[in-house]
Amino acid sequence: MAKENKWHVDFTGPHMASMYAIETYYVNLVSPFQRVEVAKSSLFGKCLILDGKIQSSEFDEYIYHEALVHPAMLAHPRPRTVMVIGGGEGATLREVFKHPSVEKVVMVDIDKDVVDLCKEYLPEWHQGSFEDARLELIHADARQYLEDNEVAFDVMIIDLPEPVEEGPSRRLFTRQFYQIVKKRLNENGIMVLQSGDFSLTFMEAHSAIYKTVASVMPAAYSYHVFIPSFNTDWSFVITAREGDPFKELDSRELDRRIAERDLQLKSYDGVTHQGMFSIPKNIRAERDSGTMIIDDDNLLTID
Ligand code: SAM
Numbered sequence: 001m002a003k004e005n006k007w008h009v010d011f012t013g014p015h016m017a018s019m020y021a022i023e024t025y026y027v028n029l030v031s032p033f034q035r036v037e038v039a040k041s042s043l044f045g046k047c048l049i050l051d052g053k054i055q056s057s058e059f060d061e062y063i064y065h066e067a068l069v070h071p072a073m074l075a076h077p078r079p080r081t082v083m084v085i086g087g088g089e090g091a092t093l094r095e096v097f098k099h100p101s102v103e104k105v106v107m108v109d110i111d112k113d114v115v116d117l118c119k120e121y122l123p124e125w126h127q128g129s130f131e132d133a134r135l136e137l138i139h140a141d142a143r144q145y146l147e148d149n150e151v152a153f154d155v156m157i158i159d160l161p162e163p164v165e166e167g168p169s170r171r172l173f174t175r176q177f178y179q180i181v182k183k184r185l186n187e188n189g190i191m192v193l194q195s196g197d198f199s200l201t202f203m204e205a206h207s208a209i210y211k212t213v214a215s216v217m218p219a220a221y222s223y224h225v226f227i228p229s230f231n232t233d234w235s236f237v238i239t240a241r242e243g244d245p246f247k248e249l250d251s252r253e254l255d256r257r258i259a260e261r262d263l264q265l266k267s268y269d270g271v272t273h274q275g276m277f278s279i280p281k282n283i284r285a286e287r288d289s290g291t292m293i294i295d296d297d298n299l300l301t302i303d
Contacts, residue, residue: 008049034050069096092107099261153185191238210237223279252270
């Protein structure tokens with residue numbers, strides 16, 4: 001059966017790849033910014049693939065999006081204003097809108113084609129979030145937007161594709177970009193971003209992103225969760241404009257805040273959080289041994 005399928009080959013660097021049996025391609029085009037595919041994998045259901053890399057799948061997108069959104073939103077005492085950078089599928093929005101204190105969300109995604117395709121083909125992801133009256137959706141380069149607009153947010157969630165060569169997100173992983181983000185955070189402001197593969201063999205990118213964020217912000221933490229459709233442990237970096245609000249977030253306090261906000265979650269809770277923030281010694285050592293600080297003159301490139 002699988003032999004009759006087409007195969008999507010997702011490269012993890014030059015020496016390794018994961019192969020996905022694909023039953024159908026719903027979309028296969030090149031937008032002004034990137035190659036866009038929406039495919040049905042035999043194992044993971046519908047998948048969004050940008051520039052050859054799986055962004056999320058129907059089967060387990062909730063693991064990724066709950067992990068990306070809720071640690072940051074729960075670390076803030078009362079998030080009212082949120083910026084989503086990228087996040088084309090609308091699932092990041094879906095998770096943000098679960099928090100009852102949210103009054104306004106600005107989502108800036110550079111690619112209207114991706115967002116329109118996600119609206120049409122991935123309703124299970126956004127579940128109507130694009131129709132929420134609290135949303136302002138802007139199609140622009142998010143760095144340019146932040147440079148041009150005197151805006152500030154309680155929480156900024158950076159849900160960008162990996163910085164592949166010629167991809168649209170490369171200048172949003174630099175020291176200069178995080179300096180702009182820091183200025184756009186309100187008091188108590190929290191920032192979180194997805195930061196790539198977290199396996200021992202492919203730690204360079206995470207290490208560079210973590211160290212770059214830590215060079216700008218007072219306290220930065222790595223965390224991780226296994227995403228079956230990525231075939232690897234996936235990482236995030238979370239930080240705050242001042243102080244260290246993550247210290248007080250033990251599992252009991254998190255479960256209390258989840259209950260207080262009546263969040264209906266499938267994967268993330270206090271116990272999951274403990275696992276996500278627990279990082280093996282050898283992985284910490286590998287991360288900490290990296291020396292790269294990503295700069296506008298020294299960009300990170302993922303193969
Ligand atoms: N979940 C994802 C992953 O694993 O990498 C990322 C999600 S989402 C599909 C990424 C979005 O970021 C895309 O819709 C893309 O158009 C958008 N994007 C890329 N570069 C951008 C930029 N410079 N400014 C704003 N949005 C950007």
